[in-house]
Amino acid sequence: MSHLLNVEDLEVKFALRFGDITAIDGISFSLDKGEKLGLVGESGAGKSVTGFSIINLISKPGFISKGRITFEGNEISAYSDSKMRQIRGDRISMIFQDPMMTLNPVFTIGMQMTEVLMAHRKMSKGQARKIALEKLKKVYIPSPEKRLAQYPHELSGGMRQRIIIAISLLTDPAIIIADEPTTALDVTIQAEIMDLLQELCESDNMALILITHDLGVVSQVTEKIAVMYAGKIIEYGPTDQIVKHPVHPYTEGLIKSIPGTVIKPGEDLVQIPGMMPTLTNIPQGCAFNPRCYLKEDICTTATPELKQKNGAMAACHMK
Amino acid sequence: MNTKNTLVSINNIVKHFDISGGMLDQLQFKNFKPQLKKTTVKAVNNVSLEIRKGETLSVVGESGCGKSTLARVVMGLYPPNSGKILYNGARIDNLTHKQMLPFRKKMQMIFQDPYASLNPRKTVQQTLEEPLRFHNPKISNKDIQKKVERVMEQVGVDPLWIKRYPHEFSGGQRQRISIARGLILDPEFIVADEPVSALDVSIQAQILNLLMKAGRERQLTYLFITHDLSVVRHISTRVAVMYLGTLCELAKARDLFDTPQHPYTKALLSAIPVVGENQAKHIKLKGEVPTPVNLPAGCVFHARCVYADDRCTNQVPELRTLDNGTCVACHAVEENQISV
Numbered sequence: 001m002s003h004l005l006n007v008e009d010l011e012v013k014f015a016l017r018f019g020d021i022t023a024i025d026g027i028s029f030s031l032d033k034g035e036k037l038g039l040v041g042e043s044g045a046g047k048s049v050t051g052f053s054i055i056n057l058i059s060k061p062g063f064i065s066k067g068r069i070t071f072e073g074n075e076i077s078a079y080s081d082s083k084m085r086q087i088r089g090d091r092i093s094m095i096f097q098d099p100m101m102t103l104n105p106v107f108t109i110g111m112q113m114t115e116v117l118m119a120h121r122k123m124s125k126g127q128a129r130k131i132a133l134e135k136l137k138k139v140y141i142p143s144p145e146k147r148l149a150q151y152p153h154e155l156s157g158g159m160r161q162r163i164i165i166a167i168s169l170l171t172d173p174a175i176i177i178a179d180e181p182t183t184a185l186d187v188t189i190q191a192e193i194m195d196l197l198q199e200l201c202e203s204d205n206m207a208l209i210l211i212t213h214d215l216g217v218v219s220q221v222t223e224k225i226a227v228m229y230a231g232k233i234i235e236y237g238p239t240d241q242i243v244k245h246p247v248h249p250y251t252e253g254l255i256k257s258i259p260g261t262v263i264k265p266g267e268d269l270v271q272i273p274g275m276m277p278t279l280t281n282i283p284q285g286c287a288f289n290p291r292c293y294l295k296e297d298i299c300t301t302a303t304p305e306l307k308q309k310n311g312a313m314a315a316c317h318m319k
Numbered sequence: 320m321n322t323k324n325t326l327v328s329i330n331n332i333v334k335h336f337d338i339s340g341g342m343l344d345q346l347q348f349k350n351f352k353p354q355l356k357k358t359t360v361k362a363v364n365n366v367s368l369e370i371r372k373g374e375t376l377s378v379v380g381e382s383g384c385g386k387s388t389l390a391r392v393v394m395g396l397y398p399p400n401s402g403k404i405l406y407n408g409a410r411i412d413n414l415t416h417k418q419m420l421p422f423r424k425k426m427q428m429i430f431q432d433p434y435a436s437l438n439p440r441k442t443v444q445q446t447l448e449e450p451l452r453f454h455n456p457k458i459s460n461k462d463i464q465k466k467v468e469r470v471m472e473q474v475g476v477d478p479l480w481i482k483r484y485p486h487e488f489s490g491g492q493r494q495r496i497s498i499a500r501g502l503i504l505d506p507e508f509i510v511a512d513e514p515v516s517a518l519d520v521s522i523q524a525q526i527l528n529l530l531m532k533a534g535r536e537r538q539l540t541y542l543f544i545t546h547d548l549s550v551v552r553h554i555s556t557r558v559a560v561m562y563l564g565t566l567c568e569l570a571k572a573r574d575l576f577d578t579p580q581h582p583y584t585k586a587l588l589s590a591i592p593v594v595g596e597n598q599a600k601h602i603k604l605k606g607e608v609p610t611p612v613n614l615p616a617g618c619v620f621h622a623r624c625v626y627a628d629d630r631c632t633n634q635v636p637e638l639r640t641l642d643n644g645t646c647v648a649c650h651a652v653e654e655n656q657i658s659v
Contacts, residue, residue: 042519156607186381186546191590191601213520216549216592243595257524259553261594265572268531269524269553275489276519 003030003070004207005054005175010067012046012053014279015060021279023049023062025231031175034205036198038218038239040254041228044276047211050228051177054209055088056081072174090120093168097180099160103152109163110148116170135166139196158189165196172204179211194221215255219243227251230277230287237312247314249292286317294318325405326508326540327370327393332402334363334385334392338612361611362388364564364619365402367638370508375534375541377551377572379587380561383611386544389561390510393542394428395419406508424454427501431513433493437485443496444481447471450504466503473536474499474529491522495529502533512544527554548591552576560584563619564611566638570645580647582624582657618650626651 012024024046031037039047052058054069056079069077076087088094096102104112113135114128123131129148136144139162152160161181168176178197182190198221201208212218218225218239225242227235227250235248246252256262256270263269274291277283283290289299298317306313339345339358347356363385370376378386391397393404395411404412411422430436437446447467451458468478474495476488485493494514501509511530515523531554534541545551551558555572560581568581579585589601604623609615615622621631628650636648651657 042521158607187548187590188381188586188601188604191592192603194592195601214592215520215594219594220592254520255594257521258549258594259524259527260549263553265553265555266531268528271524271528272521273525275491275522 004033004035004072005031006068006070007050007054008068008070010050010053010069011065012049012058012062013065014062020065022282023231023279024053026066027226027228027231027233029226029233029236031207031209033174034201034207035224036201036208036210036222038222038225039209039211039228040213040215040218040225042213042254042276044230044278045228046231047228048179051094051179051209051211054177055092055094056084057088057094086120089116090171091173092175092177093171093173095161095164095168095176095178095181098184099157099164100152100184102164103160105152107151108148109150109152109155113148113163113167113170116167120171131170132166135169136163138169138200139163139166141166157185158192161185161189161193162196165193165200169200169204173206175207175209176201177209177211180213181210182217183212183214190217197221215243215258227254230282231279232287232315233306234288234316235312235314236306241310241312245310247309247312247319248288248316249294249318250288251314253291286315324371325369326372326407327542328403328405329366329368329370329389329393330403330405332363332366332389332392332404333400334388334397335359335361335400358612361614362564363392363399364614366561366564366566367402368559368566368569370540370542371556372540373538374556375543375554376557376559377543377545377555378559378561379545379548379551381546381587381608383563383608384561385564385611386546386561387512388564390428390512390542390544394426394510395422396428420454424504425506426508426510427504427506429494429497429501429509429511429514432517433490433497434485434517436497437493437500439485442482442484443471443476446485446496446500447503450500454504470499470503473502473533475525489522490518491525494518494522494526498526498529498533502537505537506539508540508542510542510544513546514543515550516545516547523550530554548588560587563608563614565619566646566648567620568645568647569638570643570647574643574645578643578645580641580645580652580657581620581649582626582651583620618648624651626656 008028009026010024011026013020013022039050041047053064064077068075113132114125117123117128117131133144136147141147141162182193194217210222222239225239226233229250235242235251246255253272259269272291277287285300285302286304289295304315304317306315309319337357337359345355347354366389380386392399399412403410406422448463451463471478476492476495515526518526552572558570558572558575559566560568562583568584579588586602586604606623617632617634618636621627630650636650638646638648639653640646
């Protein structure tokens with residue numbers, strides 16, 4: 001109960017012409033103050049939809065069909081749009097993947113930053129500017145006064161992503177949801193941004209939900225991970241445990257298919273045959289069964305539940 | 320260098336792009352006098368490399384370092400501003416289209432985005448048949464069918480799907496088809512420009528295995544362009560590191576990852592997130608990559624380098640070969656200022 005954020009049995013559907021399809025199929029997880037959680041999976045696993053649904057950013061034809069999301073003890077999944085707006089971008093902020101697309105190209109950085117405080121905190125422009133400057137310094141932007149007057153196109157990708165992080169910090173949120181924050185950036189800049197996010201979480205006791213496909217990034221930054229496959233969490237627990245001793249065959253395959261983890265250079269990588277099913281035809285039973293090397297009859301009939309194994313939770317009949 | 324073993328030799332390639340636009344864009348006033356000023360992007364500056372027969376040479380670097388431009392110059396897709404490209408000893412960068420044809424057959428390219436590189440209005444069959452018919456006008460339909468089927472089996476696409484269009488395939492399968500297109504003429508040399516960057520991890524492993532298998536079976540030489548260093552470590556024989564259009568380091572894959580020499584290579588390698596390692600001990604670089612429009616004087620890396628001194632700001636370091644065969648362009652390494 002005392003968790004900062006609690007997601008229980010969340011189900012998200014998209015209403016399409018030929019019927020509803022389930023993008024998120026009954027997932028549960030929790031997040032404490034200052035905790036860093038990684039949502040990992042390949043494209044189409046439902047990790048971004050999970051992130052969006054926490055702050056109710058699911059737009060039509062999508063809708064939350066089941067489940068409860070509680071934040072600081074309040075059930076925010078039942079909030080009206082206007083009430084949600086007081087949480088979204090205030091207590092819970094979001095950072096998106098592409099720093100080129102997130103900032104509005106026709107407004108200065110200063111306007112885009114003060115706007116947030118003027119809307120959420122009813123501040124004057126002068127006060128807002130002061131806080132904006134302070135946050136820019138916090139993300140190590142050189143000569144912050146000058147940046148406030150600049151437009152996004154005058155800045156590099158890494159700098160823009162820092163500005164976006166500064167914007168998400170303006171209201172001192174309790175949670176930051178970062179959806180692939182470094183996918184569009186180069187490795188050296190990725191490392192800097194990840195260091196920064198980690199440092200900010202520790203200094204401000206902020207919680208982080210990091211959505212990514214990159215297990216390397218997740219294993220360096222987060223304490224807990226949830227591996228998603230076809231709309232379900234199939235493994236959930238402490239990062240160290242899962243990365244070193246994965247239980248679910250999918251997690252295991254995912255880790256072994258990264259060059260340099262298990263396989264020596266030049267040898268064939270472990271590959272998971274086939275590909276992630278589309279949401280319109282998810283296989284019966286365990287969604288991973290057509291690609292699994294441990295598959296037995298039960299996998300094609302019964303859906304496995306998450307159960308305790310080696311200090312983590314995994315959804316697999318065979319383990 | 321042993322020229323017998325060299326398949327492709329890249330000699331002092333320079334490639335600049337003019338981005339100055341029309342006359343009005345170029346117009347500038349200096350001391351109240353109008354003058355026209357050209358703006359050029361200096362994408363590749365004096366790069367020399369030898370690609371040996373049967374090896375996989377990877378070119379790595381961050382976006383904008385000129386690695387893709389270099390690949391395209393090698394393939395003859397861009398004419399270089401200066402420098403020479405030799406293929407098996409024959410100069411190919413100044414050939415006409417017709418003279419280039421026999422080389423095009425032996426050199427093939429695989430692109431990054433399998434959604435953009437396949438023609439959406441052509442079936443797999445049409446896509447794969449086209450190069451065969453173009454380069455062998457006398458080939459019989461039966462031979463074509465045999466070849467297409469064989470190559471499809473090799474890349475793991477069921478020949479029954481031959482009549483399908485690209486949109487009916489997933490990203491991984493599309494990349495298999497573009498690899499099939501690259502292999503169908505039995506080339507010797509393949510340039511792969513970020514062939515797995517657009518794919519998911521589990522699919523990426525499938526495609527890398529396929530490329531390595533094809534390489535072994537057909538004794539292919541690869542020029543592999545990528546920004547993903549863990550992929551590079553896995554597949555390469557040798558690795559070239561580029562920064563801002565310049566070659567900083569060229570080494571055997573193992574040497575590069577075990578004992579990187581150039582300060583930029585060190586920073587780049589330290590930034591790779593490794594699964595199972597909690598804390599990144601990465602080397603922070605000062606500032607940001609300068610634009611290739613205004614290249615810094617001296618060593619292009621000096622503004623971000625912790626070892627930089629006066630010499631680095633004035634004098635361009637030359638590529639020098641160390642005892643273990645690694646080539647590195649750095650004054651500090653040359654003067655033994657950096658402890659490895």
